Amino acid sequence: MNGAESLVQTFVNCGVEVCFSNPGTSEMHFVAALDRIDGIRPVLGLFEGVVTGAADGYGRMAGKPAATLLHLGAGLGNGFANLHNARRAATPIINVVGEHATYHRQYDAPLASDIASVARPNSVWMETPEEATEVAAAGARAYAASMSAPGGIATLILPADTAWLDADGAADPVEIAAYSEVDGATIDKVAAALKNGKKSAILLRGRTLLADGLELAGRIQAATGARVLCDTFTPRMQRGAGRVKIERIPYFAEQAVEHIAEVEQLILCGSQNPVAFFAYPGKESWLTPPDAETLVLARPEEDSLAALEALAEAVGAPAQAPEHVALAKPDLGSGTLDADGVGRAIAHFLPDGAVVSDEGATAGLFTNIYTETAAPHDHMTLTGGAIGQGLPLAAGAALACPDQKVVCFHGDGGAMYTLQALWTMAREKLDVVTVILSNRSYAILNIELMRVGAENPGPKALSMLDLHNPELNWTQLANGMGVEAVRCETAEKFNDAFKSSMSRKGPFLIEAMI
């Protein structure tokens, strides 16, 4: 058994089932090991941003890491942006980054670069084994690091000779750092605060945004009148009919400030104080009201779910949340297609238990709102703001949840960053329906250009935000990668296309001309 085989066997023993891959020469022994050791499904991406974004989608839905296989610093660099998003989502991922053989590194060969420098910003753990016999144990540590609360990215830099030389076999598992317990005094303090008559809001993040956590929050709200909030962008939230609805903090800083202006006590539950996505001249960066007190119920690495449960008990919350979202499907649109019509159809036809990958940006706002009362679904968003995540995220989620329909709605500008994900969807026959919201624009930047105070933009500036010249044809792009697609210019056609796509299996793309 060589080093690569010992690593793959260690991953299999830990429960890793998928390896999203874009290998090169230095990773060939790892690739060969995937055949010799049973248990890991390799999934090829034709670009590393697809590989890392898919690993993020997989990890968010599976709650455990996929491995990635990347080719030296350049391959890791190509995957950087979606690893950044994954870091902000606290997604468990194990990167295996091939490196030149230990004795070859001194020669500064053409592909050599400082891999660690590219890995460090997104990694909670990073190691480079120097001997083949060290690889398996490093793999076990990587798994444990990625799964340690609240989850993160472990990067194992694998010199080629440590993969091909003889090793001893798989390593024993390493203990995972579980979520630490919130002490009773903290619970009591927050419970007391919730009863002191001040206006309170609880900001949820992490696993408290799944159904059980929301139910607890709904019960606490019923007992105390506290508002329940979530960040603008959340890794995974369960929403729709039958769930407890909470308030999403608006994207634009001035709206966010207004939205929570009345809050006198902000209670953090797996979350941090909200801040503006960008700075703007004359606008606030720190969004918590200046006179509000912040109380920490649970830090991200603490057991926020148990803390919420204890808090519900402490405030004498009712056994059930009194309010759950009632199923309310919007009427379908008609006539010329617009973003509103797209949102209506998606919310109308979304099946029970769907997984939604939302990178709709400005054009996706309607869909986001209408789906709040759609059939119950999982909702994933762009946690790190690095656009080009939605398609790979959908692919990864489909691999994690083969029995659930995955719906991706995506702005056209952002989708271009990682369009190669469509090929992986076709290759793996993933059950993903992609809706491209084609407005031929970086529409958000037209708004931001004004908001940052860049007045009277001229033609050069405006051309940097405009995708009309030439117009992208997403139907052709999808077909070129083996994905069936249809272009829709009327609401009727879109309604039909989306409806029928929900009752078939496999990848499909709808180009919504809005």
Place this chain on the structure above:
Amino acid sequence: MNGAESLVQTFVNCGVEVCFSNPGTSEMHFVAALDRIDGIRPVLGLFEGVVTGAADGYGRMAGKPAATLLHLGAGLGNGFANLHNARRAATPIINVVGEHATYHRQYDAPLASDIASVARPNSVWMETPEEATEVAAAGARAYAASMSAPGGIATLILPADTAWLDADGAADPVEIAAYSEVDGATIDKVAAALKNGKKSAILLRGRTLLADGLELAGRIQAATGARVLCDTFTPRMQRGAGRVKIERIPYFAEQAVEHIAEVEQLILCGSQNPVAFFAYPGKESWLTPPDAETLVLARPEEDSLAALEALAEAVGAPAQAPEHVALAKPDLGSGTLDADGVGRAIAHFLPDGAVVSDEGATAGLFTNIYTETAAPHDHMTLTGGAIGQGLPLAAGAALACPDQKVVCFHGDGGAMYTLQALWTMAREKLDVVTVILSNRSYAILNIELMRVGAENPGPKALSMLDLHNPELNWTQLANGMGVEAVRCETAEKFNDAFKSSMSRKGPFLIEAMI
């Protein structure tokens, strides 16, 4: 004048003419400044790997930097791989990377990351101005750093408030570190060595690979019998009819070792000792013959061209190189199209003064050989081994050389990494003909899998190298981005398509099914 305007004006004063851009909110003031200050053409790329690869192609051909405009760490990360290639090519580039406002950085907003950590591996210079009044001077230093011998990447991290706050105006230029002179003793020593009867080879890199340098090398060869070599991958070489032909060191290490086995004295001229691209079990990493002596005529930052000239003088070289490549166009292929037929047609119809972007990988080998005796042209290759450079490189070269036909031939696997470059070609009406060598495979990896000793690969391993399922349709992909395209399955059709593409203007893609 705000900081962004002072920066743009400084760049204009330095002679920067193009800014390849993929901006976001934090770069909006720089974008607006491109309108207020005349002189810089902004060129939008729909992915940052296009932006940085185009800047590389521009810099290699123009001999001066383009600016790039990138969106925080994630945008820089997306551009990392082609910056890596540019670093290996010693291409002058100025990256402007937008960052959160100085006072906003403390809040760790979603897009915040360690930009410097991603920039450091590829940058010869990096600064982050903290005040708007410091931006212009930093810009002048960035320009000088990028142009200082032998050329490199300068990265200016620009906090948003330093762009929007008031500044003082453009900065004075900063002195560029010129190539340093090689001293007479070194020339004498190398000249003496070339006459000592041992078998010598001169390894050229950098600007000595342009026509004048090759002519000097040819004269020295005539006087001394020394062989003249270049690396497998070179940033820019002038070759074809009328030029002095030199020997390219083969890619595979064992072939390279054999190729230069007889060399007793290796003379480096702007180059470094050749090393294997990758390590392989039981094969050499260091390719210089063990008993050979290495003599340094000129280091990369020294004036290799003047050194060659002095050396020619010192060895009493004839006034002209005795041998120049004679124009020899191969016969055209016929019947089923293959890589040989593609190479024949490209070499046959290549116009005088074309610029060739070569990322043909295995399938491009024939083209590479046939074009050695084609019409004189500039030839650019994948210097850093990070695939996905060829299309952006061609786009950038076309902007630098609007009067020259640009021909890109590219393997299908690599082209998928940065296919968004086709959109920029269409938008800017760039005179680039792209030939996709479609073999539906990472063909090089099928070879490498054996060469690294990963024996008896199974179906999972082989599937990682195979692009058949589903097949890419490059005609549709090109059409989807506004580029006309044709698919060719016979040599006759390819010959016609390539011939006619040479006599029209504007972007065109030929999908060569080989």
